[in-house]
Amino acid sequence: MSATETDGNILVAAGVRKEFGGLVAVNDVDFTVPRGKVISLIGPNGAGKTTFFNMLTGVYKPTAGTVTLLGEDVTGKPPHAITARGIGRTFQNIRLFQNMTALENVLVGMHARLKSNLFNSIIRTPGVRREESRAREHALELLEYTGLRRQWQTTAKNLPYGDQRRLEVARALATEPQLLLLDEPTAGMNPQESAEFTSFVGHARDERGLTVLMIEHDMRVVMGVSDRVSVLDYGEKIAEGTPREVQKNERVIEAYLGKAAVEDMKRQGLS
Amino acid sequence: MVLLLLWKRFGLPRYRALPQQTRWAIAMGAELLLAILLFFVDHSLGYAVAAVSALYWIHRLPRLPWRLVGQSVVVAIFLITGVPSLAVALAIAFAVFWVPQRYRTWALPVLAILLAILYPFYQAKMFTIPVFGVWPDVATGVVMLVFIMMAVGLNIVVGYAGLLDLGYVAFYAMGAYTAAWFSSLQFAKHNFHLGAIGTTPNLPGIHITIWLLLLLAGVTTALAGIIIGLPTLRLRGDYLAIVTLGFGEILPQIARNGDNLFGTGFNLTNGPNGITPLDSLGFGNGISHATGGLLPANYLQCCNAHYLGHQVQSTDVFFWTAIVLLLFTVFCSLRLQYSRLGRAWIAIREDETAAAAMGVPLMRTKTWAYATGAFFGGIAGAYYASFKSATFPGDFFFNISVFILCMVILGGMGNIWGVIVGAGFLAYLDREGLANTGAWVNANIHVGHWHPNLDVPLYASGIYGLIILIVMLFRPEGLIPSRRVAAEMHEGVHDEPLYESVHAGAEA
Numbered sequence: 148m149s150a151t152e153t154d155g156n157i158l159v160a161a162g163v164r165k166e167f168g169g170l171v172a173v174n175d176v177d178f179t180v181p182r183g184k185v186i187s188l189i190g191p192n193g194a195g196k197t198t199f200f201n202m203l204t205g206v207y208k209p210t211a212g213t214v215t216l217l218g219e220d221v222t223g224k225p226p227h228a229i230t231a232r233g234i235g236r237t238f239q240n241i242r243l244f245q246n247m248t249a250l251e252n253v254l255v256g257m258h259a260r261l262k263s264n265l266f267n268s269i270i271r272t273p274g275v276r277r278e279e280s281r282a283r284e285h286a287l288e289l290l291e292y293t294g295l296r297r298q299w300q301t302t303a304k305n306l307p308y309g310d311q312r313r314l315e316v317a318r319a320l321a322t323e324p325q326l327l328l329l330d331e332p333t334a335g336m337n338p339q340e341s342a343e344f345t346s347f348v349g350h351a352r353d354e355r356g357l358t359v360l361m362i363e364h365d366m367r368v369v370m371g372v373s374d375r376v377s378v379l380d381y382g383e384k385i386a387e388g389t390p391r392e393v394q395k396n397e398r399v400i401e402a403y404l405g406k407a408a409v410e411d412m413k414r415q416g417l418s
Numbered sequence: 419m420v421l422l423l424l425w426k427r428f429g430l431p432r433y434r435a436l437p438q439q440t441r442w443a444i445a446m447g448a449e450l451l452l453a454i455l456l457f458f459v460d461h462s463l464g465y466a467v468a469a470v471s472a473l474y475w476i477h478r479l480p481r482l483p484w485r486l487v488g489q490s491v492v493v494a495i496f497l498i499t500g501v502p503s504l505a506v507a508l509a510i511a512f513a514v515f516w517v518p519q520r521y522r523t524w525a526l527p528v529l530a531i532l533l534a535i536l537y538p539f540y541q542a543k544m545f546t547i548p549v550f551g552v553w554p555d556v557a558t559g560v561v562m563l564v565f566i567m568m569a570v571g572l573n574i575v576v577g578y579a580g581l582l583d584l585g586y587v588a589f590y591a592m593g594a595y596t597a598a599w600f601s602s603l604q605f606a607k608h609n610f611h612l613g614a615i616g617t618t619p620n621l622p623g624i625h626i627t628i629w630l631l632l633l634l635a636g637v638t639t640a641l642a643g644i645i646i647g648l649p650t651l652r653l654r655g656d657y658l659a660i661v662t663l664g665f666g667e668i669l670p671q672i673a674r675n676g677d678n679l680f681g682t683g684f685n686l687t688n689g690p691n692g693i694t695p696l697d698s699l700g701f702g703n704g705i706s707h708a709t710g711g712l713l714p715a716n717y718l719q720c721c722n723a724h725y726l727g728h729q730v731q732s733t734d735v736f737f738w739t740a741i742v743l744l745l746f747t748v749f750c751s752l753r754l755q756y757s758r759l760g761r762a763w764i765a766i767r768e769d770e771t772a773a774a775a776m777g778v779p780l781m782r783t784k785t786w787a788y789a790t791g792a793f794f795g796g797i798a799g800a801y802y803a804s805f806k807s808a809t810f811p812g813d814f815f816f817n818i819s820v821f822i823l824c825m826v827i828l829g830g831m832g833n834i835w836g837v838i839v840g841a842g843f844l845a846y847l848d849r850e851g852l853a854n855t856g857a858w859v860n861a862n863i864h865v866g867h868w869h870p871n872l873d874v875p876l877y878a879s880g881i882y883g884l885i886i887l888i889v890m891l892f893r894p895e896g897l898i899p900s901r902r903v904a905a906e907m908h909e910g911v912h913d914e915p916l917y918e919s920v921h922a923g924a925e926a
Contacts, residue, residue: 204775230777242772244765246902254758255765259777261758265786268757269750275757304905322777 157182157326157358158203158234163212165198165382172198174382175212180326185352185359187369189393190379191402196362197239199379200330203360204236205229217325231259235324237315239331239362245304249295249314252303253286256321286321293317293347309340320351327351329361333368345371370394378402422892446475456548460862463548465501469508477515485515503545534741538734539726551854554846556733562845563740564802569825569841570747570834571794576823577832577900578760579787580767581651582659584819585666588646589639589792591673591814593799596635598693598809600626604685615700615716628699628804632743632797639796640789647788651781654770666819673811692810699739699804736805743801747794751834754790763787764832764902817879821848824882828889830896840897844882852878 158180165173173195180186188196201207203214205226213222221229230236235256244252261282263275290296293313298306303314312332319327329348333341345368351357363369369376369390376393378386380402386393393399401409433441449471457464469492476488489512496505510529517525537559544553554562568590575583598604601614603623611619613627626634650661677689687693699717700706706715714720714735721730754760762783765773774780803809821844829840843851856874863870874881889896 206771206775225779226771226774227777227779230775236775238772238775242769242775244768244772246768246905247761247764251761251764255761255773255778256776258758258762258765263758265754265759265790268759269753271753279758302905318776 155181157217158360159215160199160203161213161215163199163202163214164210165195165202165207166210172382173202173209173379176379176382176384178377178384180358180360181375182325182358183352183356184374185348185361185372187373187376187390188360188362188379189364189369189376194379194402195382196379197330198382200236200328200362203229204234204328227259230322230324233323233325234328235319235322235326236328237312237319237330237332239334241311241315243303243311243314243318246302248300248302249290249306249317250283250286250299252314252318253289253321254282256318257282257286257323260321260323289317289320292320309336312336312344316347320355324357326358326360329359329363331362331364333363333365338367341365341368342371344368348372422888426892446471460548460858462501462546465496465499465504465545466548469496469504473508473511476512501545503540503543507545531741531745535738538731538737539728542728549855549858550851551858554850556731556737558846558849560733560736560740560805561802561849562842563737563744564798564805565822565825565845566838566841567740567744567747567798567801568795568822569829569837570744570751571791571798572822573791573826573832573834573837574751574754574763574794575787575791576826577837578755578767579763579784581784581787582655583662583788583791584659584816584823585662585664585669586791586795586822587814587816587819588666588669589643589795590799590802590818591669591809591811592639592642593635593796593801594803594809594813595673595687595693595799596638596796597628597631597800597803598696600624600631600634601628601697601804602693602695604688604693613702614697615702616698616718625697627702628697628800631804632800635800636793636797639799640793643789643792644785647785648781651784651788663816663819666816670811670814673814687811690811692808692812694808694810696804696807696809698807699736740801740805743797747797748834748838750790750794755834759783759786768902821882824886827886828896830899832900832902833896833898836896836898836900844885847881848878852881 156179158178160176160178162175162177163173164171164175176199178199188199190196198207202209205221205224205228208223213220215221216229216232216234219232221232224232244255247255261278263278267275287296287299290299293316295306295310295313295317298310303311306314312335316327316329316332319329332348333344336344348359348361349372352359373390376386376388376390377384378393378396378399380398385398385402386396388396397409400412433444436444449467453464453468453471455464456467472488472492476485476492479485479488489508493505493509493512496502496508510533514522514526514529538556541553541556541559546552568586571589572583572586575581575586601624603621605624606622608624609620609622610624610626611617611621612625612630614625615627617625646662646665650658650665653661673687674690676687677685677691679686698719700715701709701713703715705713711723717732717735717739720732720735723730762773762778765776765778766780766783770780773783822841825841825844826837827840828844829838830836852875856872859872859874860870893899
């Protein structure tokens with residue numbers, strides 16, 4: 148797959164590789180994200196999923212390979228530049244601005260979309276006033292959309308766990324992303340919250356035309372909403388396809404359960 | 419210290435277990451006893467303790483009519499016993515308590531500004547503060563205001579953006595030297611005049627009006643801040659602190675050795691002798707006449723005006739100008755705090771990685787914080803140099819950086835009101851407070867026939883250290899903290915760097 152093949156794809160990663168010293172965390176992964184779909188990235192712990200994410204968002208610089216976003220090479224660009232070009236993300240372990248209110252968190256997310264600078268902020272020109280009040284309105288809308296409208300003044304760290312996850316999503320949406328990256332969004336949620344979240348992601352795709360790439364461990368979420376599932380193991384992509392296909396893939400089962408389990412299943416004629 | 423810790427550990431829990439009425443009675447009794455005891459040591463000390471105690475207990479009374487009655491009684495007592503200025507101060511304090519909560523955010527700053535502006539008129543008539551002695555003189559007030567301005571500037575760097583800067587004095591020095599170069603005889607080969615006051619046109623050297631120089635000093639220092647910031651701000655935490663410390667050492671050394679720059683014989687800074695004198699401040703005759711003498715033509719030949727039984731001095735004019743500069747600093751600082759940039763600064767302080775992922779360019783945003791802080795440091799330095807009419811390399815040692823940082827920490831990082839209070843207090847201690855306290859101790863404390871003979875200002879650094887120690891132990895968030903910093907101090911922020919160090923500050 149070459150980097151030029153961007154038709155219908157929001158993001159194309161070609162031969163992306165990351166080494167930490169002698170350890171190869173991500174090994175020449177080719178990966179595409181088609182527009183308007185929900186793609187899941189799964190794999191056992193330590194498979195390199197988060198490292199892969201961090202390369203897409205510019206936190207890490209790939210050792211080799213290219214990342215193309217909307218036809219533009221963004222390999223090795225710093226995180227804020229990639230955010231400005233249309234990737235919004237959440238973090239595996241929540242990284243909200245703990246002591247800022249929900250509204251302020253979302254407003255920080257809009258940073259790249261606002262224009263006021265040092266000088267006109269001090270003078271507070273009518274343009275800045277207008278921009279600020281519009282930003283505030285938009286932020287409140289996003290909070291409404293994620294179901295946090297009533298908690299807009301609450302300090303982030305005082306929100307319940309599930310709400311903190313939602314706030315992270317609201318903040319990521321505030322960056323006006325074309326592609327939303329969710330790193331284990333339902334970790335620590337109970338089954339009902341997970342189900343709600345699954346339908347939320349589906350709605351976001353359908354209503355906002357959002358493309359979503361998520362790392363997820365909860366198979367009900369993955370199978371429920373994904374248009375495509377990719378599987379990483381030991382830094383390599385071992386399978387890709389519809390949820391059904393992946394579920395039956397031998398290498399995937401092996402990666403999760405070990406060789407013995409696969410042989411066991413074969414013996415019992417399950418495979 | 420030890421007693422305080424013991425009380426916190428053992429005394430307090432038992433005291434808390436007593437019924438409320440008993441606790442009140444004990445506290446009231448103790449305060450009264452203390453006031454009476456202190457009255458015999460020093461009259462004004464006794465008065466003050468009684469006043470503060472009364473203030474506190476009256477505030478706990480039900481609103482009407484008891485509070486009003488109590489307040490009137492206390493004010494009347496102080497009027498009768500012969501400390502009218504204390505009575506006036508108490509009356510003002512009581513009046514503030516009566517202002518409804520929602521107007522207080524406005525009423526308090528307006529009152530503070532008014533009291534500050536009128537300060538030269540009532541300073542001489544004030545009661546002596548116990549231990550600290552007389553109220554600070556107006557010249558001390560100017561220095562206090564300059565230091566407050568610097569602390570407010572540093573607060574943008576340390577308090578908002580969370581960048582530990584140990585070399586702030588470099589900006590102060592740069593501002594001071596910028597003012598000195600362009601308003602003195604330093605560059606005597608040139609002859610350039612632009613609106614300077616109190617000079618004749620054939621006087622050698624560059625002479626530019628101070629109002630332009632303040633701006634020029636601010637802009638040069640801000641540029642210097644950007645130049646220093648670009649390579650250093652990609653460092654985190656302790657590393658940044660050490661590099662800024664280095665810059666804080668380098669610039670005063672340049673000032674010290676700059677009388678023969680790089681061995682070329684070019685005299686940039688006049689070395690250890692410093693540059694003095696500087697031109698006077700003033701608006702010139704034209705503007706002065708146009709405003710009916712409201713804006714003085716020359717600060718040093720000021721003034722003939724008599725108001726409220728007070729002959730207006732030139733220090734008073736310096737004082738008012740410093741207030742205007744400080745108000746400008748506070749205004750900018752507040753506007754920035756609630757702007758897109760201010761939010762980004764706070765986000766960086768809370769979690770750099772997340773901030774970058776939300777589209778905040780780290781390097782650019784940090785550099786803006788650094789440059790803004792430097793800008794106000796530069797203006798403060800330039801104004802201070804003009805006020806002293808001199809600048810010496812000895813004024814810009816490392817201890818000043820730490821001193822300003824102490825002001826920010828003592829007052830409460832990130833909260834501008836806290837920083838103002840902290841900076842004002844420490845600057846006052848430095849200029850007058852410690853000397854006065856020492857005099858009081860030497861005069862009033864004695865064991866038998868033994869009298870101490872302390873030169874308290876010698877122990878200044880130790881005393882500031884002790885103050886910071888006590889603040890850190892009992893109130894790590896500072897006297898008047900910002901809500902956010904208080905929370906951070908008690909719970910910590912998570913700032914595991916997720917970055918590769920080479921990549922941390924790369925700019926697109």
